[in-house]
Amino acid sequence: MDLTMIALAIIAMVAVITVLLSGVKIVQPYEQAIYMRLGKFVRVLNQGLNFVCPLINQVVKLDLRTEVLDVPKQEVITKDNSPVAVDAVIYIKVTDPRNAFFEVTNYRLATVNLAQTTLRSIIGEMELDQILSSRERINVSLRDILDENTDKWGVKIEAVEIREVDPAKKVKDSMEDQTSAERKRRAAILEADGQKRAAILEAEGKKKSMILEAEGKRQSMILEAEGQRLATILEGQGEAQKLRIMSVGAAAMDSKAMSVLSMQTLQEVGKGESTKFFFPMELTRLVEGISDYVGTASRIPDRPVSDMSDLERAVGTADDILGPIPTPEEIHEETAKVDKQVREDMEDVDEVLSKKPKQ
Known part of the structure; x- marks a missing residue:
């Protein structure tokens, strides 16, 4: 009988301790927590030790550090009908835990999907040459659009970077041919310019030589x-x-x-070898x-x-x-x-x- 009472006492003490511990919540310095009781939002729990109502509470912790989300590679048709594969990286940060939890089911997945559709829209309005030479402009446009749409989710878009722009193989081959032709054109222009300068210098040299020769003759x-x-x-x-x-x-x-x-x-004249002599009048x-x-x-x-x-x-x-x-x-x-x-x-x-x- 005594053993049974001791066991029940121990069980009761464990239960009490468990109940009390369920009301203690520790939030890390880089987190905030959503405290709900009986399906109703109560408050946001800050960093440190927090006491809530035992058993009937629900606490969801949200990380406030900057997160890196990978936007999967997708094929997009540009304005000049060139297929190109594009992927990106997004840097996000939760600024309002309440909206990030209540306004969207999964703010990470929602942000990635929104980035995919927005990137497809931006790339579709640009030509391939603009895409290859204007990555910074694309990054800024994509960041502004995403930040505006995710603001109601309590998520801030800190940066967006286009990681890779990969045109189709045929497009790459055409671009290589174009680059090769452009280099040949520049080489031909440089060669022609060099020949022109050489001809000018040669003509100038001949001109100076002729002038110096004429001046020398004159002097x-x-x-x-x-x-x-x-x-x-x-x-x-x-x-x-x-x-x-x-x-x-x-x-x-x-x-x-x-x-x-x-x-x-007359004697000197006679010594000469000539057979003819001319005398004065x-x-x-x-x-x-x-x-x-x-x-x-x-x-x-x-x-x-x-x-x-x-x-x-x-x-x-x-x-x-x-x-x-x-x-x-x-x-x-x-x-x-x-x-x-x-x-x-x-x-x-x-x-x-x-x-x-x-x-």
Whole structure:
């Protein structure tokens, strides 16, 4: 009898403890709980230790952390009738546990299905090239639409990312052919542009070469002409000085000396190898001078010797006839001026050639 009473007491104590424990609910820091009693919503239980009515309570805990939902791959027809397989990833977070529990049966499944239909709608309104190049715009549009529709469920869409866009095999092959053709087109354009630039540079080089060659010829002709001019001046002045010296020397000679020089000239002419000789028209006077010198005409008196005053009265002074004779220093200075002018002209040509022509 005593054992039976002890057993019943133990059972009663266990039952009481069980009942009391059913009224104790512990909510984790990342959770909130929905507390319902007899089918009626009472309140939302926050993190920590919570006491509810034992036995007749129902508590559903909801995770408030960000969840990652995978949108399965689906085939979508684009605006330009290109089949493409698209999948995505959604990042969601429960902001209102009460709505997430009471407004939708399964907010995860509902969000994924809504993302599938919305993604199909957005992709269907775009062409394939836009889809491949505008993923960010698709992500933003999909996130805004989903966030607006899931707000009444107490769920916030934090981000949406298109994970893969996979066109059909035939479309891929066409895109590869298009890419290859585009690369070939760019290569042909670059090659043609390179040939064009090479031809321009070659033409510019030939132009500069011809200009430099022409300028060199011009400067050479200028220098040659200047040299010939100076040579002619110096040669003429030297010849004039020679004649002046000869005239001064001949002024003191009498007719006999002239006759001796004439005989020496005839002797030099006779030594030549030529069989023909040309004599001046005054040959008779030359013969008369020679005959006077040898004594056949001794009655003819000697001609008076001319002096410098007689020559100057007849033809003028030597300086008036010959003009100023340049000294070596003056000739060197004139040549230096010509060289300086040539260098300045060459610098002007280089400055003109250094300027690139407008393309």
